Structure formats: C-alpha cells, structure tokens
Amino acid sequence: MNKRFEKHVDGRSDLFIPFIVAGDPTEEATIKLALMLQEEGANAIELGIPYSDPLADGPVIQRASIRALEHGMSLEKAMNIVPKMRERGLEIPVIVFTYYNLLLQLGEERFFALVRENNIDGLLVPDLPFEESEEWRESCKMNDTALISLVAPTTSDKRLTAIAKEATGFLYCVSSLGVTGTRTDFHSSVFEFIDRVKSLSPIPVAVGFGVSAPEQVAKLKEYCDGVIVGSAIVRQIEAQVDGLTNEETQVEAIDHIRSYIRDLISPYEKLKINT
Amino acid sequence: MSTMVPDQRGRYGRFGGKYVPETAMYALEELEQSLDEAMADEQFMANYHEELKKYSGRPTPITHAENLSKRLGGAQIYLKREDLNHTGAHKLNNAIGQALLAVRMGKEKIVAETGAGQHGVAAATVAARFGLECKVFMGKEDIRRQELNVFRMKLLGAEVVPVSSGSKTLKDATNEAIRYWVANVEDTFYLIGSVVGPHPYPKMVRDFQRVIGDESREQMEDLPNKVIACVGGGSNAMGMFYPFLQDDVQLVGVEAAGKGIHTGEHAATLSEGRLGVIHGSITYLLQNETGQIQEPHSISAGLDYPGIGPEHAYLSETGRVTYTGITDMEALDALKVLSEEEGIIPAIESAHALSEAIKQAPDMAKDETILVCLSGRGDKDVHTIMEHLGGEVDE
Numbered sequence: 217m218n219k220r221f222e223k224h225v226d227g228r229s230d231l232f233i234p235f236i237v238a239g240d241p242t243e244e245a246t247i248k249l250a251l252m253l254q255e256e257g258a259n260a261i262e263l264g265i266p267y268s269d270p271l272a273d274g275p276v277i278q279r280a281s282i283r284a285l286e287h288g289m290s291l292e293k294a295m296n297i298v299p300k301m302r303e304r305g306l307e308i309p310v311i312v313f314t315y316y317n318l319l320l321q322l323g324e325e326r327f328f329a330l331v332r333e334n335n336i337d338g339l340l341v342p343d344l345p346f347e348e349s350e351e352w353r354e355s356c357k358m359n360d361t362a363l364i365s366l367v368a369p370t371t372s373d374k375r376l377t378a379i380a381k382e383a384t385g386f387l388y389c390v391s392s393l394g395v396t397g398t399r400t401d402f403h404s405s406v407f408e409f410i411d412r413v414k415s416l417s418p419i420p421v422a423v424g425f426g427v428s429a430p431e432q433v434a435k436l437k438e439y440c441d442g443v444i445v446g447s448a449i450v451r452q453i454e455a456q457v458d459g460l461t462n463e464e465t466q467v468e469a470i471d472h473i474r475s476y477i478r479d480l481i482s483p484y485e486k487l488k489i490n491t
Numbered sequence: 492m493s494t495m496v497p498d499q500r501g502r503y504g505r506f507g508g509k510y511v512p513e514t515a516m517y518a519l520e521e522l523e524q525s526l527d528e529a530m531a532d533e534q535f536m537a538n539y540h541e542e543l544k545k546y547s548g549r550p551t552p553i554t555h556a557e558n559l560s561k562r563l564g565g566a567q568i569y570l571k572r573e574d575l576n577h578t579g580a581h582k583l584n585n586a587i588g589q590a591l592l593a594v595r596m597g598k599e600k601i602v603a604e605t606g607a608g609q610h611g612v613a614a615a616t617v618a619a620r621f622g623l624e625c626k627v628f629m630g631k632e633d634i635r636r637q638e639l640n641v642f643r644m645k646l647l648g649a650e651v652v653p654v655s656s657g658s659k660t661l662k663d664a665t666n667e668a669i670r671y672w673v674a675n676v677e678d679t680f681y682l683i684g685s686v687v688g689p690h691p692y693p694k695m696v697r698d699f700q701r702v703i704g705d706e707s708r709e710q711m712e713d714l715p716n717k718v719i720a721c722v723g724g725g726s727n728a729m730g731m732f733y734p735f736l737q738d739d740v741q742l743v744g745v746e747a748a749g750k751g752i753h754t755g756e757h758a759a760t761l762s763e764g765r766l767g768v769i770h771g772s773i774t775y776l777l778q779n780e781t782g783q784i785q786e787p788h789s790i791s792a793g794l795d796y797p798g799i800g801p802e803h804a805y806l807s808e809t810g811r812v813t814y815t816g817i818t819d820m821e822a823l824d825a826l827k828v829l830s831e832e833e834g835i836i837p838a839i840e841s842a843h844a845l846s847e848a849i850k851q852a853p854d855m856a857k858d859e860t861i862l863v864c865l866s867g868r869g870d871k872d873v874h875t876i877m878e879h880l881g882g883e884v885d886e
C-alpha cells in the first residue's frame with residue numbers, strides 16, 4: 217500500500233483533490249500552486265498532462281493544455297517536476313492524470329521507473345476503461361501506485377461492482393455525463409448514484425466533474441468522502457496567467473487563487489482541523 | 492481467418508478496442524447491442540438495401556476504362572463507380588445504414604464530424620430523408636476552406652457547428668462530436684464517417700460499406716487480379732476489400748503522400764505513423780515523439796486524417812493488404828488523365844487509387860485486370876483543381 221495515500225487519503229471523508237495542468241502556465245507556477253493547494257488542505261494532487269486531443273475534457277482544460285504544450289510540456293517532463301515539489305515540502309500524494317496515448321509512447325517500463333525515482337503515487341488514465349486496464353492494474357500494484365478508477369451515472373451495476381472491487385486509492389465518481397467543466401447544478405439522481413457507489417466501495421468515494429461552488433461542496437459532503445476540483449481551479453489559473461508568469465506578481469496571483477479555494481472548500485473546515 | 496475479426500472486445504489483432512472515457516462506455520454498449528440486433532433483423536437489412544437501391548441509385552456500375560487501359564498498354568482497368576451514388580461518393584452507403592439504425596434505436600438527433608464536408612453532406616442528407624435533427628461538427632479552418640459544402644449542409648437543414656479547439660480540423664471535429672454525443676446519448680446518435688473510432692464503429696462502417704465489394708464480385712466476370720482503393724480513415728477501401736479477403740486477389744490501399752513522404756507534409760499514416768490511440772482505437776497515427784497528435788497534409792481533404800482504421804493496421808501487419816503512397820501531384824495527374832481519356836472527373840481522393848493503378852498497369856499482362864474503387868466524383872474539388880491545373884487546362 218502506498219504510504220502517502222495511507223497517510224493523507226485512506227479512511228478520510230473530507231477529501232479535497234485538486235487538478236492542475238503541469239506547465240500551465242509555467243513549471244514554476246505549477247510547483248507553487250501545488251504547494252499552495254497543500255497548504256489549503258488538499259489531500260492529493262492530480263497533475264494533468266497536457267494533450268493535443270483530450271477527449272474527456274471541456275474547453276477550460278483544453279485551453280490549459282494548449283498553454284502548457286506551447287512551453288513544450290510532456291509526460292516525462294511533468295513527472296520530473298514532482299521531485300522539485302517534494303524538495304520544497306510537498307508531502308501529499310501526486311496522481312499523474314494522462315491520456316493513454318502519452319503513456320503508450322513513454323512506455324510502461326520508463327513510466328514506472330519515473331514513478332519510483334520521482335516519488336509519484338498514483339495514475340489516472342481517463343481513456344483507459346476497466347476492460348482495457350488489467351495489465352496496468354497489475355503493474356501499478358507491483359509499483360505501489362494507485363490506479364484511480366472512474367465510474368459514471370450510466371455505468372451498469374455489473375461494471376460498477378467489478379470496478380469498485382478492483383479500485384485503489386479512491387473511487388472517482390463522475391457527477392454527470394459529458395466532459396469536465398464547471399456546472400451550476402447537479403441532476404438530483406446524482407445523489408442516488410453516489411449512494412449506490414458508496415455502498416459498493418471499500419475505499420473513499422470522491423465526486424468530480426463540475427464542482428465549482430461551496431454550496432455544491434456542502435451538499436456533496438453529506439453523500440461522499442470528498443470532491444475533485446479541476447476546471448474551476450484551472451479557470452482561476454487562466455484568469456491569473458499573466459500574474460503567474462511574471463515573477464514579481466506570482467505571489468499575489470497565487471493568493472488570489474488561494475482565496476477562491478478557501479471559499480470553495482469552506483464546508484470542509486479544513487483550516488480549522490489543520491491548525 | 493480474417494473474417495474472425497474483430498473479436499468480442501473489438502480487437503483486430505493488437506489494434507482496435509475501446510479507449511474511451513467511462514462516460515462513453517454506456518453509449519458504446521447500447522450501440523453495440525442495437526447494432527447486433529439490427530444486423531440479425533432481416534427486415535432492417537431489407538430496408539437498408541431498398542434505400543440503397545431506390546434512394547442512392549445502387550447498384551453502381553463497373554466501367555471498363557478502355558481508353559486508359561489501351562494507353563497504358565498493360566492490365567485492363569475497371570472502375571467501381573461509387574461516384575454515381577446520390578451525393579457523389581461512397582459515404583452515403585454508410586450514412587443510410589447508420590441513420591436507419593438511429594431511427595430503430597429511437598434516437599431523434601444525429602451528430603457527425605466532417606473534414607471536407609463530404610460525410611457532413613451525407614449525414615445531413617439522411618437526416619433530411621429520415622426526419623432526424625442533425626448537427627455537423629466541423630473545424631473552423633475547414634469551414635473556411637469548404638464554403639460550398641457548408642452551404643449544402645445548411646440547405647439540407649443541418650446545423651454546422653464550428654469547432655475551434657485544437658488545430659480546428661477533422662480530428663478536433665471528431666473529438667467534439669464524441670464529446671457532444673457522450674453528453675447527449677439519450678436522444679442522440681453519433682454517425683461516424685469512416686472505419687475509425689472505438690468498437691463497434693469500425694466494424695459497423697465496414698459492414699455498411701461492404702456492399703461496394705459484394706456488388707463488385709458479382710459484377711466482374713472473373714475475379715480481378717488486383718483491387719486498389721484510397722485510404723483516408725479507410726471506409727471505401729474496407730468496404731471494397733472485405734468481400735475479397737479470402738480470394739486470390741492482390742489488395743492495395745493507397746494513402747496520401749501529400750507533398751512527398753520526406754517533406755513531413757503528408758497523411759501516410761501506415762508508413763510514417765507509430766502505434767497509439769486516436770479517437771478511441773489503437774492503431775497507427777501521426778504523432779510527435781512524446782505522443783501529441785500531428786496534423787496531416789493532403790491536397791484531398793478526405794484523406795487528411797492523422798489515423799487509420801484499426802482493421803487496415805491489422806491487414807497491413809498480416810501482409811494481406813499492401814499499402815502505398817501517392818503524392819498530391821501524382822493524384823492530380825491521374826485526375827487529368829481520367830477526365831481526358833474516359834470523361835470521368837474523379838474526386839481527388841479517388842485519383843490517388845487511380846494513380847497507383849496507372850503505375851502498376853503497364854507491368855501487367857493485357858489479360859490481367861485491376862479494379863479501382865472510384866470512391867467519389869470530382870465536382871466538389873473543382874476549385875482545388877482549378878488552382879493547381881488551371882493553366883494546363885487552358886492551353
């Protein structure tokens with residue numbers, strides 16, 4: 217079992233798992249953002265690898281990917297940022313979020329060598345469904361790496377049971393159909409779905425896709441063990457791109473995003489617990 | 492053996508499969524089940540063949556290109572005239588099949604992707620015919636380049652949705668169509684345009700295009716020695732080749748070599764691509780070292796796709812089909828020759844296949860035969876042709 221997951225994720229029910237794109241807008245900004253997110257109570261970080269064809273992502277993350285690719289970010293380079301985060305105090309698990317083609321090109325052996333060298337804890341491949349993932353599940357197990365599985369409201373009971381049985385780290389519940397992006401409201405049947413997942417999952421259940429308001433977090437808190445926040449944060453980053461790129465204004469820009477996060481996850485009362 | 496693919500998981504050897512987000516799995520499961528039921532339903536297949544006959548004008552004839560064959564002095568060249576289909580290309584065979592399936596599944600809307608607009612026009616056409624609402628996703632860059640087809644789609648009542656993500660071309664339009672479909676699967680059917688995408692799409696499109704090869708087998712007195720077709724995603728080629736796979740017939744797929752393979756500006760996926768995932772399927776694709784998908788180039792918008800259908804990747808690997816490349820210039824030369832010799836202006840896509848036949852015919856005996864899939868007519872391409880051949884034609 218992965219030690220960092222054990223310490224920061226297992227058995228908790230107030231999980232805050234932010235997603236940022238590596239290299240959006242720069243490597244240095246990514247490091248500072250990760251550290252800030254930890255300070256604000258993040259339990260793990262999803263480090264998104266920019267891709268030319270992100271099939272599961274909406275416009276916000278697509279644009280972030282383009283920004284990061286313009287600076288030459290790649291899967292290997294992104295994985296090499298993690299030790300720098302660790303040096304500067306990052307303790308929580310880092311989950312590499314990458315489309316399958318990037319993983320195939322890097323190769324399984326090289327990927328896990330980097331996982332071990334760079335203290336990486338998890339892998340999430342949005343376009344590698346359960347049926348195609350057996351080999352990767354095995355190699356993740358051998359390398360002490362959580363392979364994060366996703367389930368959606370349309371996932372059949374049969375598949376849900378099979379996926380929940382094999383899931384490691386936490387189980388990622390997709391709140392709605394379609395792609396990542398902020399949503400103002402959840403369909404009411406989502407909560408039944410989350411209940412169904414909770415009853416089947418031996419590991420924490422976190423909900424993502426569209427989480428962008430404290431009211432949503434407050435509501436979800438009653439049903440599951442945490443939230444995954446992607447587009448809402450990436451949108452904040454986008455608004456601060458200039459500030460984040462310029463060394464003089466970087467701290468100010470980060471603090472801007474920090475106050476957004478603080479408000480967003482206020483229902484978890486993270487800072488009270490941590491201090 | 493090749494009739495055994497795809498397997499249960501949608502695999503053609505190590506190619507194919509379903510590499511899609513979890514949110515798309517239900518949509519694919521539903522499609523797979525409905526497709527199996529429809530294909531086993533005699534009434535459904537009878538409807539499909541009736542539409543092909545009475546609406547699209549099938550069977551399309553085979554024309555002996557006598558003047559051309561004589562001029563080349565070798566094998567006899569025969570043309571399977573998919574250009575005579577309604578809307579001017581093989582694309583409609585597949586669009587009719589999928590639209591009928593959409594209706595059978597109770598869907599009210601279809602979405603499609605298009606590059607040059609040929610598949611978009613086919614989708615808009617069947618939507619009008621079968622009373623479906625139609626959205627066609629098209630890259631902004633392509634909308635600019637293909638004004639006329641954009642207008643045709645609108646005239647047919649479809650909504651053309653501009654795609655400004657990524658490189659704003661066919662691959663991005665396909666991503667966007669899949670994204671939209673997954674979010675709206677309850678009432679929406681995704682009508683894909685070639686033998687690409689996650690299982691069961693490559694199989695479904697092949698099965699709706701195999702009418703090309705099935706008819707050809709009946710129409711030719713003897714089996715041809717060679718069959719040649721152009722390959723973008725690979726639907727006309729797959730439809731043509733599939734019924735010949737078990738025969739002693741040489742099969743040749745022609746990719747677009749663009750400005751020449753060495754220039755890097757081409758769409759020669761099989762010779763220059765690497766194994767990877769594109770649009771939910773494992774196959775060869777054009778990509779950079781780290782796995783970002785690259786833009787292809789071809790003078791023919793229909794061959795301008797960075798991937799290739801997984802069954803072609805499989806047939807290439809098993810050696811059953813040989814794949815070659817034809818450049819923009821070679822295709823234009825072939826187009827001009829066919830126009831002059833036979834009074835047929837082919838689509839630039841189809842001219843790639845023809846050019847390969849022109850290369851190979853002189854080395855074959857006069858009693859040997861080459862069957863070329865003339866996948867479409869050239870009307871849509873006159874602007875491009877004028878740009879490149881204008882001077883030559885005036886003389």
Ligand SMILES: Cc1ncc(COP(=O)(O)O)c(C=O)c1O
Nearest residue numbers: 723724725726727793840866867
């Ligand atoms: C006339 C014609 N031929 C060929 C193609 C290439 O498609 P495929 O390889 O799927 O047959 C197209 C695509 O638009 C086309 O319009």
